Amino acid sequence: MNKFIGCILLGGCLLAVLPLWATETDELGIIKKNYRNILMLSAGKADSLQADFIRIKPETEMSDQMVVELHQRYPFDLDKIKGYLKKQVADGSWSDINYADTKRSGWEPKLHAERILELAKLYYAEGTDYHRSEIVSRVIHSALAYWFSTEPKCRNWWYNQIGLPKTLGAAFVLLEEQLSAEEKQAAIKVMENAKFGMTGQNKVWLAGNVLIRALLQNDGQLAKAARDTIASEICTGRKEGIKDDWSFHQHGPQQQFGNYGLAYISGMSFFSRLFQGTSYQFDRQQLAILHSLVNEGYRWIIWNRYMDVSSLGRQFFHHAQVHKAYGLAFAAADLGLKGFPKAGNLLVGHKHFDDSDYTVHRSKDWMGTVKMSSNRVIGTELVNEDNLKGYYLGDGATYFYVRGDEYLDVFPFWDWRKIPGVTSYEDVAPIPMAKGMKTNNKTSLVGGLSDGQRGMTVMELNRDGLKAYKSYLFADDFVVCLGTGIQADTTLCVTTSVDQRLKEGELLVRTKSGWREVIGKESFAQKELRFFHDHTGYIIIGKDTLVTEVGKRTGRWCDFMKMYKPSIVEGEVVSLHLRHGVRPKEARYQYLVFPGSSKEKLEKFDVEKEVIVLRNDATAQVVQVPSIGKGYWVAVYQKKEIVVAGKIFTPEQPGVYYVEHTVQGLKKKLEAPFKLK
The missing domain is CATH 1.50.10.100 (Chondroitin AC/alginate lyase)
Structure with a gap:
């Protein structure tokens, strides 16, 4: 042969x-x-x-x-x-x-x-x-x-x-x-x-x-x-x-x-x-x-x-x-x-991984993601002493990238209760263990809608006595982040983290006299705030106090990944979070994130013209962004008719919808009903 x-x-x-x-x-x-x-x-x-x-x-x-x-x-x-x-x-x-x-x-x-x-x-x-x-x-x-x-x-x-x-x-x-x-x-x-x-x-x-x-x-x-x-x-x-x-x-x-x-x-x-x-x-x-x-x-x-x-x-x-x-x-x-x-x-576009409660948005200049959990999808896990502090990783975590290294090796310096995008309790007690189904979010009201280029991702948060309704609308140049119905019966302060990343240059805040550097820990209570750091802008709107922290932190890898040998490392972090207070009732927030932007663009941005929030409550969140279309992005949490720009919209079931005005009234153009369980 x-x-x-x-x-x-x-x-x-x-x-x-x-x-x-x-x-x-x-x-x-x-x-x-x-x-x-x-x-x-x-x-x-x-x-x-x-x-x-x-x-x-x-x-x-x-x-x-x-x-x-x-x-x-x-x-x-x-x-x-x-x-x-x-x-x-x-x-x-x-x-x-x-x-x-x-x-x-x-x-x-x-x-x-x-x-x-x-x-x-x-x-x-x-x-x-x-x-x-x-x-x-x-x-x-x-x-x-x-x-x-x-x-x-x-x-x-x-x-x-x-x-x-x-x-x-x-x-x-x-x-x-x-x-x-x-x-x-x-x-x-x-x-x-x-x-x-x-x-x-x-x-x-x-x-x-x-x-x-x-x-x-x-x-x-x-x-x-x-x-x-x-x-x-x-x-x-x-x-x-x-x-x-x-x-x-x-x-x-x-x-x-x-x-x-x-x-x-x-x-x-x-x-x-x-x-x-x-x-x-x-x-x-x-x-x-x-x-x-x-x-x-x-x-x-x-x-x-x-x-x-x-x-x-x-x-x-x-x-x-x-x-x-x-x-x-x-x-x-x-x-x-x-x-x-x-x-x-x-690759430019917007995709919601519906089987995983996970959204990715990609423009030519930046990428943003949202990770959630539900009664269908587990948020995270703790196995073999890996991820000892990751209990909140599936609660609406958001990350925004321009270079890609914005969060590289930041983990030893994190406050793991303030993972970017997450609403949680502020506490000095040990973080709960993320074992088994314990990291599930006790709700079916989680999902996302995409037109291929833009989209809206939404979730009801229902964990450990804390409830909230959170949505993220990804436009071409910014992300609209809304929260509402935030309530908890606890003596712990409830917070929402806007961002927590490695420090790369100064954190600047816009004042009447111009931009100034934020140093150390500061609190802000104005109705509208504008911050800029590391090619990313933030506009915070509302009555809740915004806290910034800038500076050096120390930590150990072994504190959340047990396989590492005990060794203290040091780094610099920039953190922004909102404080909703103790025992909040129907608290809400609104902030915008501008990845890959500039101070000049942030200064000129007209919030009232560019972002029209028609509703932000426990029944629905309705947003219009004229720059990406004449329609309305609608998150519906209860099966009831709602009014959108003077017209009645009656969803067949809770979910995420994109609707437009027509001669006959509101017309549903896109829909993503929640997978009710």
Whole structure:
């Protein structure tokens, strides 16, 4: 039989292609070869995307598997390698790893597995003195012996069944020809910790580990079953995985773009290359779904190679917005979607992800997002001591980007009760734990309406005895933020955060005599206030007191992400929030945000002419912005007729509507009824 194997170039990596008459053994062999070629890519010549990425300073503490794998793209740090060779002790362990660690996230013994993989890649990489080095080989086998004999286990099942087999499995495939019979059996035993099961990305991870075991055992039937299990998750409309609106869910009805979803698209792009040229490869329909997930989902949430904060899930790691954007960029490139996400800023429009209670607005100059929750959608989660302070993340959080780095690594300095856009209690007590359905908003009155370029997003807030009705109307140059029906029976002051971001230049306030700098903490009680900071303007209208805070703050990453070592960091923050007082009754607010603006534009803006608020109460919020159309954006919270500009509008049910005057009266042009549950 002709054993000739051809090659193709995909995703910058030379992959093999089998002839049509290939045997099962041929197919497994070529998949192994593809696996090794992909793993060794970081040791080769960097393409433009990788060259761009490796200019970023590497992290020293990592828990996110995607970030760990992203860091494997860096060139070998030979000084660090020398440390591995020097610090390994006689039993094969390393003296600088805490093997008794009990953390559920950032578990230190996983570093042992990561070093085995790094050394295995170094052993086969050309261009260094360590290429096929006997010293490196000896250290690798000693490290394997320690792992096989001690069998470290983490309290978090994910490491034992997914994380460790995934990392070690890659090393086993690279080292297969170097493994003794005993080592290979021990390697297979490690891989047997992963079995088919679970849902969404967890299902894909487990099946990927079973695939590695099949390759080590040369078991074509098992490999085929693993491939089919992986491919079975390339679909839409299930409870977990890709949703019909091209968001991604895991751990129930919860938006997981930057966590499980990113692992999913990254993994699927890997498998698309791994199976290329064999009968295992994904079909056109499956690839089309993956492309749509990127183009109709992920492309919306990246701005200037920064991922939206509201897409990070529970993973508020250091530099998370950057790492996750690059992780997506590599996945998109592997799928053949070149120029992503640099070209992502060319995307202009407005999209509401209805399955996830999440809105993204993109102009040519700025991006804004809103994240909400309801009795259908979970707002956030606390798992494995990640996201210890994120209880309010799904309560109408808003972020506005011009450069993209406005909130980069601000989290240690945040007042987590004043997440931008959120209405909550002011309190010095510990923030409640965001566990399970506890972060749900007890209402169905949450949704959004879009005409493709602009839109209105609305929510009833009903949590912990606090009620409010909040809406966000995105126009071309500004966002209208309304709140009403704010009430609570508590001795705690209720606040609404306008913004809380890194300080970049002065915070200025407009006075009768001109602009002046705001220093420290100040309170303002005027009917109309205008502020400007970091290319963003704010106009606050109403009777409630506006408090600004400018200056240095200190904090610790470990206070909200337990995997980090205790260390105090310092930064400067600008914060603006409204105070509605103690036991508010029917309190309300109105403010406008102008991302990508200037002081001159903010000075000249005529609020009465440009923003017409016809109603702002617990029944409805009605707004007209003449610059974007003659119609009215209407949020209806109660099924009753309402008067809009002198005409009666009777909605069939609560929801968001866009209506216009006609000869016959008000005509409904667009509608998004709430999904009542």
